[in-house]
Amino acid sequence: xxxxxxxxxxxxxxxxxxxxxxxxxxxxxxxxxxxxxxxxxxxxxxxxxxxxxxxxxxxxxxxxxxxxxxxxxxxxxxxxxxxxxxxxxxxxxxxxxxxxxxxxxxxxxxxxxxxxxxxxxxxxxxxxxxxxxxxxxxxxxxxxxxxxxxxxxxxxxxxxxxxxxxxxxxxxxxxxxxxxxxxxxxxxxxxxxxxxxxxxxxxxxxxxxxxxxxxxxxxxxxxxxxxxxxxxxxxxxxxxxxxxxxxxxxxxxxxxxxxxxxxxxxxxxx
Amino acid sequence: xxxxxxxxxxxxxxxxxxxxxxxxxxxxxxxxxxxxxxxxxxxxxxxxxxxxxxxxxxxxxxxxxxxxxxxxxxxxxxxxxxxxxxxxxxxxxxxxxxxxxxxxxxxxxxxxxxxxxxxxxxxxxxxxxxxxxxxxxxxxxxxxxxxxxxxxxxxxxxxxxxxxxxxxxxxxxxxxxxxxxxxxxxxxxxxxxxxxxxxxxxxxxxxxxxxxxxxxxxxxxxxxxxxxxxxxxxxxxxxxxxxxxxxxxxxxxxxxxxxxxxxxxxxxxxxxxxxxxxxxxxxxxxxxxxxxxxxxxxxxxxxxxxxxxxxxxxxxxxxxxxxxxxxxxxxxxxxxxxxxxxxxxxxxxxxxxxxxxxxxxxxxxxxxxxxxxxxxxxxxxxxxxxxxxxxxxxxxxxxxxxxxxxxxxxxxxxxxxxxxxxxxxxxxxxxxxxxxxxxxxxxxxxxxxxxxxxxxx
Numbered sequence: 001x002x003x004x005x006x007x008x009x010x011x012x013x014x015x016x017x018x019x020x021x022x023x024x025x026x027x028x029x030x031x032x033x034x035x036x037x038x039x040x041x042x043x044x045x046x047x048x049x050x051x052x053x054x055x056x057x058x059x060x061x062x063x064x065x066x067x068x069x070x071x072x073x074x075x076x077x078x079x080x081x082x083x084x085x086x087x088x089x090x091x092x093x094x095x096x097x098x099x100x101x102x103x104x105x106x107x108x109x110x111x112x113x114x115x116x117x118x119x120x121x122x123x124x125x126x127x128x129x130x131x132x133x134x135x136x137x138x139x140x141x142x143x144x145x146x147x148x149x150x151x152x153x154x155x156x157x158x159x160x161x162x163x164x165x166x167x168x169x170x171x172x173x174x175x176x177x178x179x180x181x182x183x184x185x186x187x188x189x190x191x192x193x194x195x196x197x198x199x200x201x202x203x204x205x206x207x208x209x210x211x212x213x214x215x216x217x218x219x220x221x222x223x224x225x226x227x228x229x230x231x232x233x234x235x236x237x238x239x240x241x242x243x244x245x246x247x248x249x250x251x252x253x254x255x256x257x258x259x260x261x262x263x264x265x266x267x268x269x270x
Numbered sequence: 271x272x273x274x275x276x277x278x279x280x281x282x283x284x285x286x287x288x289x290x291x292x293x294x295x296x297x298x299x300x301x302x303x304x305x306x307x308x309x310x311x312x313x314x315x316x317x318x319x320x321x322x323x324x325x326x327x328x329x330x331x332x333x334x335x336x337x338x339x340x341x342x343x344x345x346x347x348x349x350x351x352x353x354x355x356x357x358x359x360x361x362x363x364x365x366x367x368x369x370x371x372x373x374x375x376x377x378x379x380x381x382x383x384x385x386x387x388x389x390x391x392x393x394x395x396x397x398x399x400x401x402x403x404x405x406x407x408x409x410x411x412x413x414x415x416x417x418x419x420x421x422x423x424x425x426x427x428x429x430x431x432x433x434x435x436x437x438x439x440x441x442x443x444x445x446x447x448x449x450x451x452x453x454x455x456x457x458x459x460x461x462x463x464x465x466x467x468x469x470x471x472x473x474x475x476x477x478x479x480x481x482x483x484x485x486x487x488x489x490x491x492x493x494x495x496x497x498x499x500x501x502x503x504x505x506x507x508x509x510x511x512x513x514x515x516x517x518x519x520x521x522x523x524x525x526x527x528x529x530x531x532x533x534x535x536x537x538x539x540x541x542x543x544x545x546x547x548x549x550x551x552x553x554x555x556x557x558x559x560x561x562x563x564x565x566x567x568x569x570x571x572x573x574x575x576x577x578x579x580x581x582x583x584x585x586x587x588x589x590x591x592x593x594x595x596x597x598x599x600x601x602x603x604x605x606x607x608x609x610x611x612x613x614x615x616x617x618x619x620x621x622x623x624x625x626x627x628x629x630x631x632x633x634x635x636x637x638x639x640x641x642x643x644x645x646x647x648x649x650x651x652x653x654x655x656x657x658x659x660x661x662x663x664x665x666x667x668x669x670x671x672x673x674x675x676x677x678x679x680x681x682x683x684x685x686x687x688x689x690x691x692x693x694x695x696x697x698x699x700x701x702x703x704x705x706x707x708x709x710x711x712x713x714x715x716x717x718x719x720x721x722x723x724x725x726x727x
Contacts, residue, residue, distance in 0.1 A: 157444065157564055162574050171447035172541060236538020239562045 003057060006050035007109065013043030014105060018098040025095040025165060033091055040078060040098060047075045047105075063130040066260045067108045073134045074104030077141040084142070090178070092168045096145035107261060125203065129196035132189045137253065139186030140225075144250040146179035147243035154240055176239055179246055180232060187225045190253070194218050214259030221252035272313060273333045274406050275361040276368055277340045278325025281379050284356040286459075286519040290483055291348045294319040299396035307402060310339035314404040316397040316411065318372070320389045321459045322379055322519070327369060329406040333361065366410055367597040373414035374421035375428070376589055378461070379519070379549050380568055381582075382427040385461035387418045405607070410600065417596045424592065426585035434571045435466045438545050439473060441574075442513050445543050445564060450474030452512040457481070457504070457524065459490055460517025462547045462568075467515055471495055478507055482518075508533045513543045516552035523554040530557040545571070605673045612677050613664060615686040620657055624649045 020036035023029075051062045051071060062068040081097045084090065149169055156166040169175075197218070228245035231237035237245070279289065294302055299317050306315050306326070314329035326344070330336035337359060345353045360368045371377045373390045394411045397403050403411070422428050439449075446452055454475045456467040471477050477496035481487035484500060491498035499507050508514060508525070518524055525544070530553075534542070539562050546553040546567040558565030566574075572582060628649055632642065660680065667676045680686070 153444075157441070158558075160566070160570050160574065162441075166444070171443060172445050173447040236540065238539060239541055241539075241561065 003050065003053050006046055006053055010043055010046040010050050011102075011105060011109075013039055013046055014098060014102045017043050017094070018102050021092075021094040021098050025092055025168065027164070036094055037082075037085075037091065040094060041082065044075060044078050044082065047071075047078070051075065063127060063134070066257070067110065069130055069134060070104050070257060070261070071108035073137045073141075074101040074108070076134060076138045077101050077104075080138050080142060081145075090170050090174075092170070093142075093145050093149055096148050097141065100141055100144070107257075110261065123200075123203065125196050125200045129193060129200050132196065133193040136186045136189035136193055137257070139182045139189060140246075140250050140253050143179045143182035143186060143246050146175045146182065147246040147250075150175040150179060150243040151240065151247075154243075172239065176242065179243060180238075183225055183228055183246055183249075187222075187229060190218075190222055190225060194222055212259075214256055214263065217252050217255040217259060221249050221256060224249035224252060272329050272331050272404075272406055273362060274327065274329045274365045274410060275333055275337055275359060276325055276327045276365045277337060277344065277357055277359045278318075278323060279353075279356040279358065280323035280325070280377070281519050282377075285521075286482070288348065288350070288353070288356055289322070289324060289519075290486065291350065292319070292324040292344060292353075293321070294324065299393060300400040303397050303400035303402040306340070306343060307400070310343065311336045312339075312402075314397075314407040315400075315402040316393055316407055318390060318393040320386065321461065323372070323377075325372070327365065327407060327410070329404060337361075363597060363601050366413075366600050367593060369410055369414045370417045370593045370596055371590075373411075373418040374589060374593060375418070376421070376586065376593065379517075380434075380460070380462045380547060381586060383462045383465075384422075384428060385465060387415070389461075390414065390418075406604070409603065413596060413600055417593060420592050420596070421589045425588045426581060427589045434462060434547070434568070435469045437571050437574050438466045438513075438515070438566075439469055441564075441566065442470070442543055445541055446512055452476070453478070453510055454513040454515065455480060455499075455507045455511040456490070456494070456496070457514065457516040458518030458520075458548060458552065459486055460519070460547055463515045463517030464490070464494065466545060466547065467496070468494055470513060470515075475513065478511070480504055480507055505529065505533060505536075508542075509536045511542070512540070513545065515545045515547060517547040518552050519548070520552060521550060523552060525553040525557060527554045527556045527560070530554075530560055530563060534560055534563065547571075605677070608677055609664060609673075612680055612686065613661060616660065616664075616680060616684055617653070617657060619684050619686060620653045621650070624653050 017036055017040035020032055020039060024033040024036050051068070054068065055062055062072045077097060078101050081094065085094065150172060153166065153169040153172055153175065156162065156169075157172070170178075194215075197215070201215075224245060228237070228242055228249060231245075232242055279292070281289070294317060299319060303315050303317050306312060306317075306328075310328075310330075311332045312328045312330050316327040318325045318327065324344070326340050328336060328340060341354065341357060344357065345351055368377070373387055375382050375384070375386045378386050390411070394403070394415075397407070442449055442452075449470070450473065452475050454467065454470045455478045456463055457480050459481060467477055467479075471494055477491075477494060479487045479491040479494065479496050479498050480501055480503070481490065481498075482501050484498070487498040487500075490496075508529075514525075516524060541562040541564065544553055544557070544563060544565040546565065549568060551567055553565060553567075555565065555567070557563060628645060632645075637645065664676065664680065667673050
């Protein structure tokens with residue numbers, strides 16, 4: 001009951017924050033922006049309480065299954081945004097990040113499956129695998145928000161529509177280098193996640209098929225992000241192309257999450 | 271009578287190479303004016319030289335003669351006998367209107383740009399120090415400053431352009447974030463481009479000036495605290511720059527789409543902000559379709575500044591209205607100048623005839639000194655009575671639109687022109703010479719007529 005209440009409160013506060021951020025983006029009133037930030041901090045506090053209570057009741061940390069992991073990822077994205085936002089003056093990016101975090105939160109509520117890992121295969125590999133992937137998702141979520149903001153800002157600049165939204169969005173160069181830095185952080189985490197995941201899969205079941213659809217998406221995401229980084233350094237792919245690449249990579253990365261969720265829900269149901 | 275005229279050339283139809291050859295360094299304008307006053311039959315003279323125009327305003331008692339001398343002076347300065355094809359000339363009211371339009375920036379490449387007024391003021395000061403200002407030009411230019419002020423405050427003509435620099439800076443900031451340490455390039459030497467470049471330098475941007483003329487690039491770079499680069503390095507500089515401001519007078523695109531394509535490849539697609547302040551444009555608008563290229567021209571910037579094209583057109587019409595009204599005021603003042611000699615002349619003519627007749631008649635009569643005085647008074651009274659109506663008419667009619675005709679008619683009917691020797695005919699002026707027999711003293715008639723010579727014939 002307590003857990004459900006905390007979850008609902010978290011969800012409501014995220015929704016409020018999300019609406020306020022979108023209103024701030026559209027209207028630009030400083031007041032709305034301040035309240036958006038406050039409600040988001042409130043949402044994060046309830047989110048922490050919810051995950052803590054859940055941990056206490058379930059008896060295992062929130063990386064035990066994909067749903068709670070997703071919930072954790074959304075919380076960390078918000079915390080990272082709140083931490084970076086005050087320093088980088090990118091408050092308006094909340095309008096892009098909160099909706100994604102909200103989706104994650106709802107996704108995490110879709111099912112619940114605690115996979116009891118057989119004692120004989122237990123190793124440090126699994127928590128490492130899940131942790132690096134969560135952090136990777138956080139980095140890519142923020143990179144996605146920066147890339148989306150870049151594309152919108154670039155479009156406004158190109159179409160010479162220099163209204164309020166244009167004024168509130170950060171400079172293109174700020175968004176571009178922010179996205180680049182975040183992809184640079186996310187990419188090694190993703191790489192490590194894929195390697196640990198592959199090792200874990202083999203350890204869990206040496207006879208399992210080497211290549212599943214979910215893994216395929218992970219590889220695609222890896223290739224796209226590798227391309228974004230490599231082409232940026234080698235061929236000067238920056239700005240628009242880098243932003244589109246980041247968003248495509250992020251789409252594949254979320255496809256991996258969706259794949260996991262479908263699989264685990266199916267497994268739990270079966 | 272003295273007449274104002276202007277001979278010059280500008281960005282309207284004269285290529286920059288020609289303008290450059292004629293342009294006068296800021297410091298030496300006074301010297302030039304002094305020389306001209308000595309060598310040509312000019313009573314007053316103001317020399318205005320900017321990147322976009324070289325114009326000589328003058329007032330002379332012998333306008334035909336003087337305009338020929340001014341043309342010769344300009345041709346010898348440019349060392350080009352074919353300069354004549356570029357020169358325009360306005361006389362009388364047209365010259366005054368031209369001065370008003372130039373000072374209010376209505377004749378500028380970028381209409382409404384604020385720099386021109388300062389340039390006209392320095393030309394005025396240079397002329398003043400060289401003794402080139404008299405009643406006509408002195409008044410003409412002080413009125414021009416007032417007109418410029420009215421246009422600035424009463425219309426929106428300047429609203430867009432004042433902020434073009436600041437809009438350019440703001441946009442650059444929205445593209446590059448922090449501007450300090452960025453690199454900008456100024457191509458061409460238009461006044462607005464200079465202003466925008468200056469404000470970029472103020473933000474810690476490193477500026478490079480590129481110009482077809484190395485000397486001009488050097489001078490401009492020095493005045494802006496920038497470096498100069500030869501024109502051949504245009505592509506290299508485009509590759510290095512973050513912000514490019516173009517304001518050349520080229521009739522064709524200086525930066526084409528294919529050039530931009532190569533440049534973007536060479537600069538590894540780093541974003542590039544292009545500001546095209548030139549009219550006609552220097553940069554092919556299609557270059558703005560390339561990725562990471564942000565191209566804004568004057569119209570875009572003005573529109574961003576909140577002044578749309580229709581409003582600008584309206585403002586320009588309004589400004590032209592001010593200029594028209596002020597030109598009329600000036601003409602009225604000038605006509606009043608023409609009026610007093612006419613009234614004086616008319617009275618003197620009548621009196622001299624009457625006195626001459628009296629003098630001829632008196633010896634044949636035997637009148638006492640006292641009677642002579644009575645006759646004298648009678649003649650004076652006749653003259654006064656005869657002249658009363660014409661004088662009142664003239665005084666009242668001086669402000670009417672056809673005052674010039676009235677004055678002209680009076681002077682012709684009563685033969686008030688001084689019979690003075692006319693200047694030797696200019697080549698191609700035979701028609702004018704023929705007219706001399708019917709209408710003596712072309713200069714005087716033309717001065718009181720409104721505008722072009724020969725209109726009264």
